[in-house]
Amino acid sequence: MCLGIPGELVGVVDDHPDLAMVDVSGVRRRINVGLLADEDLSVGDWVLVHVGFALSKISDSEAQAVLDYLEGLGQPYADELDALRESDIT
């Protein structure tokens, strides 16, 4: 649960300004982006996702570096992605 995982914003959610669709290592899920209300977010941006919430906006290169790092972690990242797959935030 403590991992921050990079997700790429791939779409908005109609009627829900606090929600957005992200792609995390090929898993697409809705997350809450309300904590980044002070940031100017748009499709293509990367965010660090923690328990279904975008915690920080990060650069493309940082996202790639964190992804490489997480993939190297093995099981903890696989568990996190499995948990994300089960998620259905509305």
Add this chain to the structure above:
Amino acid sequence: MRFVDEYRDAGRAQALAADIAARCEPGRQYTFMEVCGGHTHTIYKHGLEDHLPEAVTLVHGPGCPVCVIPMGRVDDAIHIARQPDVIMTSFGDMMRVPGGTGSFLDAKAAGADIRMVYSPLDALKIARANPDRRVVFMAIGFETTAPSTAVTVLRAAAEGLENFSVFCNHVMIIPAIKAILDSPDLRLDGFIGPGHVSAVIGCEPYEFIARDYGKPLVVAGFEPLDILQSVHMLLGQLADGRSEVENQYARVVPWHGNRVALAAIGEVMRLRPHFEWRGLGFISHSALGMAEEYAAFDAERVFDLPGLRVADPKSCQCGEVLKGVLKPWECKVFGTACTPETPIGTCMVSSEGACAAYYNFGRFSRERVREASRA
């Protein structure tokens, strides 16, 4: 240097390791605490201690939220979960944490409806779909996770949901660091500060550590290179006679933190007068409970809880490990009676617990080798 290939920039890692060695004053020992369990995981997974000079010792701090939940709170949560109309929801990490009367997994096997969720917002969805059941979210975590719980409660309130509540166990990192600084057991030269917690609280709350205790602190990222760089920065401060808060992880951590997240916590939660931490005992103003205004969403007010304090098993030395006084393998039951499959203490449960991290990756660390060579 078998690990260096895994680093983002192997050349930089090698140069840093050399610079770190050069910055150590001959004859001086340096002890730094990495507060966050994510850092502990990185240190063991990448055998970082093998790349540091012998003069530098890293000790592992209390920053694993699963590890610091006292047994009595687990028992209270299981008590709630056993109510016939309750669906208890929890992050997967909590499932095997032992209380005095077993874990969530044990309670689930005995018939309690306990479901793993990825996000508190998933728990909210379960509440919407089950209006005839009471849905409780077992909220754990430091300031990284507390805003998610707070926003979820705000959402539940806005929707007028009457069957959702939170069993709030959110803890705060600053009082824990202060408790360690005030503890006579340990002499530290500086801190590697937590990354994601700091994305929420920023760097300013650590300033008292540098100012009042004269200890440097460097907020650090999670990659091996980040940690090496932070050790390098800490040694630089000590060499210059400085004690400051520095931000090595500025690519994620804004100096002032996240205003929206802090406001959500401030709206929904209040500081508890005191809270028990596993192994550390009661620490004043170290945890968050639900604000009076959100009493309807507070499982501690909705349910009648036993609230019993349960002492840790006598053989368990998680307290000493969480304070950095003992290394994981120095615990009497490490790797024998206590393993990740059958944990006695919480440090063996979470992958970020110092004992589990060491058990999984730490077999080649230099202390272990030294210890073996003495035997």
